[in-house]
Each structure stands twice: as structure tokens, then as C-alpha cells.
Amino acid sequence: MAEKTIIKNISIVNEGQILIADLLIVDGLIQKIGKVTDDKSFSLIDGTGKYLFPGIIDGQVHFRDPGLTHKGDLYTESKAAIAGGVTSFIDMPNTYPNVLSIDLLNEKYKLASEKSLANFGFFLGVNGDNLEQVIHTDTSQLLGLSDDGLYFTKKGNLLADNPDIMERLFANCKSIIAIHSEKEQIVEENELFYKEKFGEDIPIEYHPVIRSEKACYEATKRAIEIAKKYHARLHILHLTTEAETHLFRNDIPLNEKRITTEVSVHHLWFSDQDYKRLGPLIKWNPAIKTEKDRVGLLKALIDNKIDIVTTDHAPHTLEEKEKPYFQSMSGAPIVQHSLNIMLEFYKQGLISLEKIAEKMCHNPAILYRIKKRGYIREGYFADLTIVDLNSRWTVDKGNILSKCGWSPLEGTTFQTKVTHTFVNGHLVFNQGKFDESERGQQLKNIY
Numbered sequence: 338m339a340e341k342t343i344i345k346n347i348s349i350v351n352e353g354q355i356l357i358a359d360l361l362i363v364d365g366l367i368q369k370i371g372k373v374t375d376d377k378s379f380s381l382i383d384g385t386g387k388y389l390f391p392g393i394i395d396g397q398v399h400f401r402d403p404g405l406t407h408k409g410d411l412y413t414e415s416k417a418a419i420a421g422g423v424t425s426f427i428d429m430p431n432t433y434p435n436v437l438s439i440d441l442l443n444e445k446y447k448l449a450s451e452k453s454l455a456n457f458g459f460f461l462g463v464n465g466d467n468l469e470q471v472i473h474t475d476t477s478q479l480l481g482l483s484d485d486g487l488y489f490t491k492k493g494n495l496l497a498d499n500p501d502i503m504e505r506l507f508a509n510c511k512s513i514i515a516i517h518s519e520k521e522q523i524v525e526e527n528e529l530f531y532k533e534k535f536g537e538d539i540p541i542e543y544h545p546v547i548r549s550e551k552a553c554y555e556a557t558k559r560a561i562e563i564a565k566k567y568h569a570r571l572h573i574l575h576l577t578t579e580a581e582t583h584l585f586r587n588d589i590p591l592n593e594k595r596i597t598t599e600v601s602v603h604h605l606w607f608s609d610q611d612y613k614r615l616g617p618l619i620k621w622n623p624a625i626k627t628e629k630d631r632v633g634l635l636k637a638l639i640d641n642k643i644d645i646v647t648t649d650h651a652p653h654t655l656e657e658k659e660k661p662y663f664q665s666m667s668g669a670p671i672v673q674h675s676l677n678i679m680l681e682f683y684k685q686g687l688i689s690l691e692k693i694a695e696k697m698c699h700n701p702a703i704l705y706r707i708k709k710r711g712y713i714r715e716g717y718f719a720d721l722t723i724v725d726l727n728s729r730w731t732v733d734k735g736n737i738l739s740k741c742g743w744s745p746l747e748g749t750t751f752q753t754k755v756t757h758t759f760v761n762g763h764l765v766f767n768q769g770k771f772d773e774s775e776r777g778q779q780l781k782n783i784y
């Protein structure tokens with residue numbers, strides 16, 4: 338029997354407008370948007386007063402599987418994602434072993450098809466170690482290449498630190514190259530300076546001074562220059578400074594842009610004023626910077642200089658975080674709360690619901706050329722998220738689903754709640770309860 342669901346009388350946030358309608362899902366796909374008459378064979382959800390978004394596509398996560406599964410794994414983190422309305426994710430290559438070959442990439446796809454509740458895609462890792470192999474591989478059918486997080490293994494090997502590697506890669510590879518844009522040389526000089534001043538335990542407030550605006554700006558500027566020279570397809574990951582936003586254009590449609598960028602939710606939510614309160618819990622690379630940067634990033638997002646919102650969800654155990662400066666791991670879990678964060682900005686009158694759908698759903702699908710997802714359209718996969726815009730709840734240890742069991746948002750009260758999440762037409766998350774009988778699908782791209 339075909340699995341059929343009707344969502345009745347819901348406000349659909351899609352493609353720049355909000356429309357109250359019914360939606361019919363049959364066998365994983367959106368079959369009809371409009372007036373649908375129900376019969377007894379359909380599951381029925383009353384959407385009155387609620388809002389329907391296309392499922393969020395998170396373009397940057399670290400789900401830690403394989404190899405680092407004490408922090409998180411494809412099952413636990415995809416579950417946290419779904420509770421936050423995220424139906425698809427693209428995971429970074431700094432799992433162990435690092436995903437530096439097509440064979441390892443295919444193994445990760447296999448693992449995800451067994452474990453992930455959400456739809457999944459993976460970056461192929463690229464750095465100085467596998468540059469020549471990558472150049473001689475047909476990467477045109479991959480979602481993208483990235484060096485993000487690979488700096489934990491070997492220094493001086495990253496693209497942003499190495500113009501020669503970038504030149505060779507950008508000249509020879511036409512796929513999306515998503516880079517972590519900080520000049521480690523500048524970071525290291527700053528580290529040395531503050532180490533002399535404070536010793537091993539540098540106060541955390543100096544993190545954005547060490548991982549400085551200059552380190553980000555110079556790396557981004559240089560990467561863009563090299564990409565322009567070769568007409569390469571460059572994506573700068575997790576922008577953190579207002580200064581960098583001026584390096585990007587908003588006068589070209591996204592599907593024609595060769596140079597794109599993103600902001601991660603924590604860089605919109607936290608600023609340097611939060612280091613005193615939260616210490617190493619908000620230590621991220623690149624660092625959370627000033628209040629001026631935070632405001633500038635939100636402005637650039639709304640002005641379309643920044644194309645998408647991601648999370649860079651990067652779980653570590655509390656033990657790995659609560660350490661002196663140099664030993665404390667960078668990154669934190671946040672995928673479960675990204676839509677709530679963006680909806681708080683809506684509540685504050687800073688962004689519209691339509692813009693949130695554009696930056697978290699439509700644009701990731703355009704940017705990564707994802708087939709039949711990211712929109713609420715007839716014939717598309719029924720990846721859908723229902724939110725109640727008037728429901729208060731507080732993040733605490735009891736409702737955090739990420740395996741590491743903590744969040745820098747603990748104690749934060751949100752005014753909105755994800756109530757239902759459909760993945761491929763299957764109601765995986767239903768008012769706090771999970772149906773885990775299905776697995777997500779591999780994201781396919783449009784060639």
C-alpha cells in the first residue's frame with residue numbers, strides 16, 4: 338500500500354512567499370499542493386496555525402563517523418539534525434581515516450545508508466597529501482571537495498596556507514572546492530606572542546585575537562584571487578568577519594556565481610561578549626569574533642552577499658572542551674538548534690521566514706546542485722519541516738540529542754519548536770517521538 342499523508346491547512350513558506358494550502362504526500366514525493374480532499378486511507382496532520390518549510394539542508398557538518406564515534410556518529414547526529422528540522426546534510430572529510438580517496442568516500446556512503454536517518458552527502462577531502470590524485474580523478478559528479486578540519490592532522494598542508502596547492506587545484510578542477518579560510522601562519526605568530534605573555538593557558542577571550550580577522554581576511558582574499566584567475570568554483574566556508582563579506586558579490590544569481598560563501602549559525606548567534614560566560618564551550622575555528630562582525634554577517638546574509646546558512650556542527654565531549662587553551666578542542670554541537678536560532682532572528686524582526694527558507698533550504702540545493710530537494714514543489718522529495726512559531730522551550734541536558742550530551746545553548750529559551758520532520762515522505766519526527774524504520778538517501782546532484 339502506498340504511504341499517503343495529507344497536511345491540511347498549513348502556511349507553506351516557499352520560494353519567496355507564504356501560502357495557506359493542503360499538501361499531499363504519496364510514496365515519498367509531494368504529489369499535490371492546493372486543496373486536497375482526504376479519505377480514510379490517508380494519515381492526516383492538521384497544520385492549522387503552523388508553518389511548513391522545505392527540510393533544511395545543512396551544507397557543513399562533522400558527524401564524526403567513522404573513527405571518532407565517541408563524539409558522535411551518523412545515527413545519533415542525524416537524529417539530532419531531524420529533531421531540528423534538518424533533513425539533509427553534507428559531512429566533512431575529517432573523519433578517520435580522513436576521506437582522501439574515492440574508495441573511502443564510497444565506504445562512508447555505505448555506512449550512512451545503514452545508519453543515517455537523514456539524507457546524506459559527503460565531501461571528498463583535498464589537501465597537499467592527495468592533490469595529484471584529485472587532479473587526475475573525475476570529480477564532476479561529487480557534491481564537492483573540501484579541506485575543512487584536515488588541519489588537525491598535518492600543519493601547512495591546507496589550501497589557505499598554500500597558494501601553490503591552490504593554484505594547481507583551481508587550475509585543474511572544476512568541481513566545488515569548499516575551503517577553510519584562515520592563514521595558519523598568522524595564527525601561529527599570534528599564538529607565540531600570547532604564549533609569551535600568558536604561558537600555556539591563554540585566556541579564551543584572546544581566541545578571536547589569535548585566530549584573527551587578518552588571518553581570515555588575507556586567506557579569503559587570496560583564495561578569491563586565485564579562483565578568479567582560473568575561473569574555479571570556490572566556496573568559502575563559515576565566514577566570520579564583516580570585512581570578508583565585502584569580498585563577495587550580490588549582483589549575480591546564485592546558479593551563475595563561481596565564488597560563493599556561507600555563515601554558520603553560531604557566528605550569527607554568539608559574539609566575543611559570550612566568551613566570559615561560556616569559555617571554551619564556544620571555541621570554534623574560525624573563531625567567534627566581535628559584535629560588529631556578528632551584525633555585519635547577518636546584514637550580508639540578508640543582502641545576499643552570503644549565500645547559505647550552515648552549522649559546522651562539530652561535537653566534542655565536554656572533557657575534550659573543558660581544557661586549557663591549547664588543548665581545548667574547537668567546535669561544538671549545534672545542528673539540532675539551527676532553525677530555532679534563525680527563527681529567533683525572525684521573532685526579533687531581523688529576517689523574514691521566506692529569507693530563512695531561501696538561505697537554509699533553496700540555496701544549499703542550488704549551490705550544491707542537489708536534485709529534487711530544497712523546495713516544496715510537486716514531484717520533489719517530501720523532505721519537510723513543520724514548525725510552531727509560538728511554543729517556548731528551553732535547551733537542557735534532557736532534550737539534547739547529540740551524542741556528546743551538552744550544548745553551548747543550554748539554558749537558552751527558544752520561542753519556536755519543530756513539531757514534525759518528514760524525510761522522503763516518511764514522518765521520522767512526530768512531536769518528540771521518532772520512527773526509525775527508514776534510512777535517509779544519498780543526495781544526488783544535477784549534472
Ligand SMILES: O=C1C[C@@H](C(=O)O)NC(=O)N1
Nearest residue numbers: 399486621622651667668
Ligand atoms: O573547521 C573546524 C573543524 C571542526 C571539528 O571539530 O572538526 N571544529 C572547528 O571548530 N572548526
